[in-house]
Amino acid sequence: MIPIQIDSAWKGTSDCRNCGIRDMVLFADLNEQDFGAIHTPIDDLLFATDAALYTEGEKAVGVFTLRKGMVKLVRSTADGRARIVRVLKPGDVIGLEALATARYDCEAIALTSVSVCRIPLTVLHHLSTHSSRLHMRLMEKWQHALKDADDWLADLNFGTARQRVARLALKMRDPEQPNFTSFFSREDMGAMLDLKLETVSREVSALVRDGALKPGDKQGRRYEIVNEAFLRA
Amino acid sequence: MIPIQIDSAWKGTSDCRNCGIRDMVLFADLNEQDFGAIHTPIDDLLFATDAALYTEGEKAVGVFTLRKGMVKLVRSTADGRARIVRVLKPGDVIGLEALATARYDCEAIALTSVSVCRIPLTVLHHLSTHSSRLHMRLMEKWQHALKDADDWLADLNFGTARQRVARLALKMRDPEQPNFTSFFSREDMGAMLDLKLETVSREVSALVRDGALKPGDKQGRRYEIVNEAFLRA
DNA sequence: CGAGCGCTTGACCGGCGTCAACACCCGTGG
């Protein structure tokens, strides 16, 4: 694992009105008046794989919306090891907690190359008290984040190693090609499932042997889902 | 484990202005004008141990504030077993997710006898768009719930059985008597830590043998923390 | 005082962690 590296690039300023994924995100149902109240520019940013969007405890300037790629939320436990608490996908908000505390509760690291836009806290604070439309959207995002956290706990940290890996395969399906799923480094997968990387590797191999998965590349990152029912059991 | 039983009693209507724990809860910094906008009565309710406040997927009428006692949030996993995702303490809000979806995401069951007040969704929806004070409080509650969920995952579902039980002991300290901690039935503890009840029992006994804990009653529910440093390691 | 429930303890076994060797992919430099 490469240590933290800040490796981001400024891509320009967002035109939120014409955002390609606007219907998924916070500004989905803002009207012209709401947009007029945004006085601080919203930046588009790119992060390379393994770059940190922010670190645990860092003072927050804004909240991110994930446009493309995947981001892991990492928390270091009392005994020093790193634990991945969730993985965020396009449309998700990164660092919501900053709205309440102006600090980030855990570290956010790009799992792939990542495209995000950063919305300043001031903008959100101002809009959320003046626009009930944004207010409702915010509630939905909070609720989604909390449900996600609970799902993560209930689905991926329960049962045998085999079951956990199978559940992860189902959770990480490609939305566009539902019979394909993308994995991560075995070490990352271990930190998500509370397993050692060797165990993860063994169980992935076993699922391939049993005909539930089929390798889609040679690096062990992409697999085809052959037998979905098997993965569910 | 006793199956679900609805066992609640109406204790009256709350006088929120003079609530004993008002500074901890959602209505902490409402002003007289805000209170004037509450047109639906807020009920005080009592639930007996093992009673369900609501069940998973149930249509929600309101959100609860926990005044006294403890409540577990239970989720049934795909393979039928029950998983305790969090335990709520006085001052916490129960069923926040209903604000966004009007449904409860998981089951809430009283771990002790419990005193709550129920705030109708209509009241919160109306107030949160008209009072930036409540709005801010809501954010804080969401953030706290999310942090709690992540803590639960990172602290209690990681490491050896011994470590998990030790962490639970620290997490469940009595706020008033910090050298005392309260446990639950071994089965519930197992559902929190992802361990079997026999393992929990063994590890608790081991911690007592090693001089880290001392039994405070004969039912195995209350223990004195003798060696805090030992529990942290 | 007896029944029943929950907690404890023991014996045994299987799954996962540990340590280690090896295979494979890829980038680098000769």
Added chain:
DNA sequence: CCACGGGTGTTGACGCCGGTCAAGCGCTCG
């Protein structure tokens, strides 16, 4: 173009932790 080396994934052998099954104990409440 090939040789080399590091990083990552895979596979094997072995030991220990925790799951399983079962017996026994000690509350509490009829």
